[in-house]
Amino acid sequence: MSEPFEALVRARLQDADQRYTTGRQALVKVLGGAQRPLTAAEIVEVGDLAQSSAYRNLAVLEACGVVHRVSSTDEFARFELAEDLTDHHHHHLICAGCGDVADFTVPDRLESMLAEVAAELTASGDFAVEDHRFDLVGRCRDCQARASA
């Protein structure tokens, strides 16, 4: 567990007067090892910690800007490391069939345009943009196969 972002995580927690406990390290490790947002159930299973601790620590990590919450089409919240820790700006493919979420990236010229629109809106004063979501909702390969079966 010597990921490049470990030090950053520690710093962010310290800034918020929070400890970087074993449980929290486990969460960061699990999320850092996944290449897609995970549900609380998945995290609990792999991370080997109580459900309540998982939720409580995810909340702490979210408040410190370490973890980001992702919503899908199903009833489960999903969690991933904040983008500025992984340095991997991405968007989500959300499967309307199974709820699974996968990461994907878009061309730079599209990102610039998204940023431009956001900047204009913030400049207007009506809405201060903090983040953008560009998600595609559809069917993953598995659910396409399932539908045509």
Added chain:
Amino acid sequence: MSEPFEALVRARLQDADQRYTTGRQALVKVLGGAQRPLTAAEIVEVGDLAQSSAYRNLAVLEACGVVHRVSSTDEFARFELAEDLTDHHHHHLICAGCGDVADFTVPDRLESMLAEVAAELTASGDFAVEDHRFDLVGRCRDCQARASA
């Protein structure tokens, strides 16, 4: 209640062997009168129908492609009329403070680019895009004022 889309709604329900009952008409009317997605609680209050009926009918209307479910940052689902009924393609400004959702539109050249990316992905076969979401998360005017107070 003679909105231009009333006939379309009726047709869609009929296609799914569903009745266009008074309760469902009330829901469509309420959603048609709002210029933003509404929570179930808001709908129940204005629409004067039981909560269970509201949820059940929203589910039916959603399955028929009449209503669209929108997720925000809070725990409440929000509902709006499907875009192809209102003929008003738009995106959402999601307030991270109060959870409120407002509609907004983006320049055509951005929409084309979004569509292009979606089409490429679908062509690849890995993911069949059915819909895109471009949402901006931030602070509405009220929550900006509240934060600086």
Added chain:
DNA sequence: ATTTATGCAAATCGTTTGCAAACCT
């Protein structure tokens, strides 16, 4: 007449919380 929708109250289930024991500094 028969099928479907309604309202009420109870159940469901992801998530949150109270509390006593274990942990860190």
Added chain:
DNA sequence: AGGTTTGCAAACGATTTGCATAAAT
């Protein structure tokens, strides 16, 4: 020691569901 975190079990709350009645065709 003093404050924080943990795990368990109970509570919470938005949404769903069972069932008897009312409405629609």
